[in-house]
Amino acid sequence: MKKILTFILLITLWQIIFVVLGNDNYILPSPKETFIAFKDVLFSGEIIDHALVSLKRVVVGFLMASFVGIIFALILGYFKKFGEFILPVVEMLRPIPPIAWIPIAILIFGLGDTSAYFIVFLGAFFPIFTNTFFGVISLPKIYSNIALTFETKKMIFLKKILIPFSLPYLFIGLKIGIGMAWMSVIAAELIGAQSGLGYFIQLNRLLLHTDKIIVGMILIGLLGYFLNKIISVLEKSLIPWKK
Amino acid sequence: MIQINNLHHSFKNNNQTINVLKDISFNIEWQNFISIVGPSGCGKTTLVNILAGYLKNNGGEIYINNKKINKPGKDRVIINQENDLFEWMTVEENIKFGAKNKENVDKYLEIVGLTNFKDHYPYQISGGMKKKTAIGRALAAEGDFIIMDEPFSSLDYQYREKIHDELLYIWQKTKKTILLITHDIEEAIYLSNKIIVFSDRPATIKETMEINLGYPRNYKIKNSQGFIELKNKIRELI
Numbered sequence: 001m002k003k004i005l006t007f008i009l010l011i012t013l014w015q016i017i018f019v020v021l022g023n024d025n026y027i028l029p030s031p032k033e034t035f036i037a038f039k040d041v042l043f044s045g046e047i048i049d050h051a052l053v054s055l056k057r058v059v060v061g062f063l064m065a066s067f068v069g070i071i072f073a074l075i076l077g078y079f080k081k082f083g084e085f086i087l088p089v090v091e092m093l094r095p096i097p098p099i100a101w102i103p104i105a106i107l108i109f110g111l112g113d114t115s116a117y118f119i120v121f122l123g124a125f126f127p128i129f130t131n132t133f134f135g136v137i138s139l140p141k142i143y144s145n146i147a148l149t150f151e152t153k154k155m156i157f158l159k160k161i162l163i164p165f166s167l168p169y170l171f172i173g174l175k176i177g178i179g180m181a182w183m184s185v186i187a188a189e190l191i192g193a194q195s196g197l198g199y200f201i202q203l204n205r206l207l208l209h210t211d212k213i214i215v216g217m218i219l220i221g222l223l224g225y226f227l228n229k230i231i232s233v234l235e236k237s238l239i240p241w242k243k
Numbered sequence: 244m245i246q247i248n249n250l251h252h253s254f255k256n257n258n259q260t261i262n263v264l265k266d267i268s269f270n271i272e273w274q275n276f277i278s279i280v281g282p283s284g285c286g287k288t289t290l291v292n293i294l295a296g297y298l299k300n301n302g303g304e305i306y307i308n309n310k311k312i313n314k315p316g317k318d319r320v321i322i323n324q325e326n327d328l329f330e331w332m333t334v335e336e337n338i339k340f341g342a343k344n345k346e347n348v349d350k351y352l353e354i355v356g357l358t359n360f361k362d363h364y365p366y367q368i369s370g371g372m373k374k375k376t377a378i379g380r381a382l383a384a385e386g387d388f389i390i391m392d393e394p395f396s397s398l399d400y401q402y403r404e405k406i407h408d409e410l411l412y413i414w415q416k417t418k419k420t421i422l423l424i425t426h427d428i429e430e431a432i433y434l435s436n437k438i439i440v441f442s443d444r445p446a447t448i449k450e451t452m453e454i455n456l457g458y459p460r461n462y463k464i465k466n467s468q469g470f471i472e473l474k475n476k477i478r479e480l481i
Contacts, residue, residue: 142327145297148315150341150384160340164331241331241364 029211037211038218047200051219054185054196057113058227061120062181068121069128069177070170077136078162090129098123098184099191106192116188116196123184127176135169136162168242171235178231182224197223244308245271245388245420251302252289253445262445263289267303269439269448271422273387276414278423278431281441282481287424288324290446291392294422295321307388317341320381324393326373328365334376335361342383354413355379371402375409382417391423395430404462407433411460428477432470433460440480449480 011031018030025033041047076083098119109115139162147157189198201216250267253260263286271277281287292298294305296315305312307319320341328337334357339348352358355375365373374394381389395403411434414421425431431438432454440449454473456464464470 142323142325143329145295145315145321146327146341148297149295149317149320151315151317152341160332161329164329167331239331241366 026208026210029214034211034214034218037209038215041212041215047197047215047219050195050197050200050216051223054189054198055223057116057188057196058120058178058181058185061117061185062124062178064117065121065124065177065181066128066174069125069173070132073129073132073136073170074158074162074166077133077166078158080137083133083137090126094126094130098180099187102188102191105188111192111194113193115192116185119184119188119192120181123180124177127180128170128173131173131176132166132170135166138169139165167239171231171239174231175228175235178227179224182220182227186220244273246306246309247271247294247303248306249303250290250293250300250305252286252293252298252300264293264300265445265447267446267448269451271388271420273420274418275437276421276423276435277437277439278425278435279439279441280425280428280431280477280481281446282443283426285441285444286446287426287441288392291321291390291424294390295319317343317384318386319388319390320384320386322374322377322381322389322391322394324396326365326370326397328373328376328380330365333362333364334368334372334379337365337376338379338383341380343385347385348383351379351383354382354416356409369402370398371406374398374406378410378413382413382419388420388422391421393425394423396425396427403427403430408461410434411458415458428474428481429465432456432473432477433465438473438477440477452476 014031018028021028023030029037076086101119101122102115105115105118109118143161143165144157147161152161185196186198189196190202193199197216197220201213201220204210204212204216247270248268250264251262252264253262255261267290279287279290289298293300294312296312296319312319329340332340335348335352338351339345342348342351349358352361355378357372357375357379360368360372365376368376377394378389395406398406407430413419423431423434436454436458437451438454439451441447442449452473456467456469
């Protein structure tokens with residue numbers, strides 16, 4: 001009920017701004033105009049193709065980042081000496097925003113999927129790696145002591161203690177990571193791609209189809225929300241021991 | 244028999260040598276319930292860490308059945324003061340973790356009275372049940388010796404009395420050897436057949452006393468003349 005009310009309020013506000021800005025559909029289209037544009041691009045299938053391309057890029061890049069990030073974090077967290085060598089490099093690369101990699105990505109991989117995968121990978125990798133790594137190294141001494149007392153084998157220690165303990169941290173990383181991945185793919189498509197939702201809104205700017213830009217933006221928001229939701233659902237089912 | 248011979252431990256802090264344990268020697272006969280009492284911060288936990296094998300002592304030796312101890316092992320399971328259960332495992336999985344025979348897990352669940360709670364996660368059970376789960380996990384390792392480091396200090400008084408009786412029942416049923424570290428004098432007298440009193444740091448053994456109150460015991464014993472005398476005597480020593 002509250003959500004519907006918020007929604008109605010938002011649409012009303014939008015309509016007011018539209019009127020205040022002078023009823024100009026080129027500057028800011030009205031809610032009605034936008035709804036019509038949404039129907040058009042949906043039924044023509046135009047936007048669905050772009051959305052699927054963006055989703056594919058985000059999923060591939062995100063899965064690669066998760067795989068590499070988690071393995072990396074486990075190894076560096078477990079072998080602390082090794083970690084001390086690699087961490088400064090990670091710390092140096094981390095502050096560079098994924099978008100800043102786009103020019104070099106285009107030079108190396110060209111315009112298209114590979115560049116997008118690379119940018120998404122970078123965007124998702126650092127939060128996933130950093131959070132998982134932090135989880136691994138924060139294992140309380142009391143747990144490793146119990147493992148010693150019970151003469152736990154290394155693989156069992158990894159499987160039954162270290163990984164489950166780190167799982168909540170890992171999921172914090174995945175949640176931030178999927179958000180970063182989604183932002184990165186849109187940014188990458190704005191500059192370095194010929195398809196995808198980022199490309200779609202950029203193209204419609206050139207064509208002065210402001211209504212379609214808004215449609216694209218709304219869809220970007222919705223899909224980002226659902227990607228996050230998927231991770232949250234996965235988290236709840238994989239971590240039943242947290243309240 | 245467990246033998247602790249001339250145990251000594253100190254550490255360096257700002258170029259100062261701080262002695263924690265000094266010349267600690269005592270024996271523990273199998274199936275005994277021994278308590279160590281002493282003032283807070285006297286080095287009891289250091290002793291536990293050395294016995295467990297987590298900490299290397301500077302001097303002295305520990306033998307279990309004439310075998311020298313130098314690293315942690317299943318023959319001396321520790322029950323810690325803090326909650327040390329794996330929070331991602333249910334009660335049953337926690338007990339199963341170090342179990343020597345996985346088929347015996349049900350038996351230990353029953354001994355600690357948690358059969359009905361076996362599928363609960365630690366966050367879903369009370370502090371006392373957590374302690375009992377830890378006891379179950381220690382029993383399931385099927386070693387003979389269990390070390391308890393102030394295990395009940397976080398529990399409220401009523402629950403502590405209840406769990407004391409349960410622990411005595413478990414001890415007599417399973418015939419384990421228990422070393423209890425505590426600062427609760429009443430707890431030590433009520434449970435043990437022998438008490439070792441530690442001095443303030445550096446810890447030395449002030450006195451060793453047999454508790455000849457017989458078993459089984461119940462709360463009424465706490466009002467007996469013998470119990471009160473022991474309590475006063477230990478209080479004066481600390």
